[in-house]
Amino acid sequence: MTKLEEMLEHGGSVVILGHVNPDGDCAGSCLAMYNYAKKKNPGTYVRLYLQPVPGKFSYLKGYDEIQSEMQEENPFDLCICLDCSDRERLGQFGEYFDKAGQSICIDHHITNQGYAQANVIDAQASSSCEVLYGQLRPDMIDKDIAACLYTGMVHDTGVFRYSCTSARTMEIAGRLMAMGIDFTKIIDDTFFRKTYLQSQILGRALMESIRFMDGRCIFTVIKKQDMAFYGVDNKDLDGIVDQLRTIEGVECAIFMYETDPHIYKVSMRSNDLVNVSKIAAYFGGGGHVRAAGCTMSGSVHDVVNNLSEHIEKQLSLEDANV
Ligand code: AMP
Ligand code: MN
Ligand code: MN
Numbered sequence: 575m576t577k578l579e580e581m582l583e584h585g586g587s588v589v590i591l592g593h594v595n596p597d598g599d600c601a602g603s604c605l606a607m608y609n610y611a612k613k614k615n616p617g618t619y620v621r622l623y624l625q626p627v628p629g630k631f632s633y634l635k636g637y638d639e640i641q642s643e644m645q646e647e648n649p650f651d652l653c654i655c656l657d658c659s660d661r662e663r664l665g666q667f668g669e670y671f672d673k674a675g676q677s678i679c680i681d682h683h684i685t686n687q688g689y690a691q692a693n694v695i696d697a698q699a700s701s702s703c704e705v706l707y708g709q710l711r712p713d714m715i716d717k718d719i720a721a722c723l724y725t726g727m728v729h730d731t732g733v734f735r736y737s738c739t740s741a742r743t744m745e746i747a748g749r750l751m752a753m754g755i756d757f758t759k760i761i762d763d764t765f766f767r768k769t770y771l772q773s774q775i776l777g778r779a780l781m782e783s784i785r786f787m788d789g790r791c792i793f794t795v796i797k798k799q800d801m802a803f804y805g806v807d808n809k810d811l812d813g814i815v816d817q818l819r820t821i822e823g824v825e826c827a828i829f830m831y832e833t834d835p836h837i838y839k840v841s842m843r844s845n846d847l848v849n850v851s852k853i854a855a856y857f858g859g860g861g862h863v864r865a866a867g868c869t870m871s872g873s874v875h876d877v878v879n880n881l882s883e884h885i886e887k888q889l890s891l892e893d894a895n896v
Pocket of ligand 2 (some may be wrong): 594597598599600657
């Protein structure tokens with residue numbers, strides 16, 4: 575019996591939490607967990623709290639039952655955290671985590687230090703959905719749960735392209751496909767589909783991107799006024815950093831958007847050499863070796879300068895080793 579199954583066996587109320595600004599893996603793993611917990615212990619009190627989840631994920635079972643406003647007074651018996659690398663990234667719902675009788679964290683972030691009572695962290699796994707799959711009883715995974723898990727895997731692997739994709743990722747994806755999920759629709763509608771405005775801001779971001787370090791690095795920035803001009807918000811900026819990463823000659827890509835005056839949410843991606851999780855962690859963020867993020871303050875110039883110092887250090891060490 576897995577640690578998660580063991581904790582669910584006790585019965586009692588369950589709260590499921592993910593990270594702030596939920597992405598596909600966060601939404602997918604949390605909804606898979608939500609549906610599974612309700613199926614395993616029918617009649618038990620199960621709640622899923624997340625900040626608003628993009629509407630493109632509304633086909634996932636349980637989407638309409640996601641709570642975004644805190645309503646609970648009584649502590650939960652069990653808190654399950656998914657895809658969240660540290661206590662702070664639970665956002666306002668961290669209060670439920672603090673008060674819960676028991677807690678378990680299921681995650682794949684290399685920067686996760688194990689903040690719950692029980693921690694199932696596999697930094698080699700493609701996604702939290704992949705880690706969660708290993709904690710569930712295969713015979714209890716139905717088509718709805720399979721769609722949730724598959725969605726998360728698709729998003730965190732960039733449709734099975736990123737280096738976090740392994741043979742095991744594909745084996746699990748294959749088993750989920752065998753459940754009859756509409757995988758082409760999931761991929762097209764949630765990963766590739768962009769609104770006209772999302773495409774426009776992507777175009778703007780690419781047009782204004784700047785290469786440095788002989789084209790090995792690239793960055794672009796979207797200011798608050800740009801988002802207002804195009805009528806988009808931060809959820810419309812997904813995928814920009816990945817477009818930068820695939821430009822020929824680029825090793826490390828930086829995308830940043832302004833959240834408040836002189837405050838930027840930074841996303842970094844690398845191809846082969848730079849450990850971006852190390853850099854993000856240095857600046858108080860986290861993530862994975864090839865995909866990480868943090869929040870930084872100062873002018874755009876300051877932020878890029880501070881990051882490039884670390885990138886340059888790593889690249890020159892790599893160059894010295896060749
Ligand atoms: P993003 O660039 O926001 O798509 O994030 C890339 C990866 O880094 C994701 O796995 C995030 O969960 C993680 N990440 C992003 N920002 C932070 C942060 N401030 N703290 C910890 N992890 C982060
Ligand atoms: Mn995530
Ligand atoms: Mn993830």
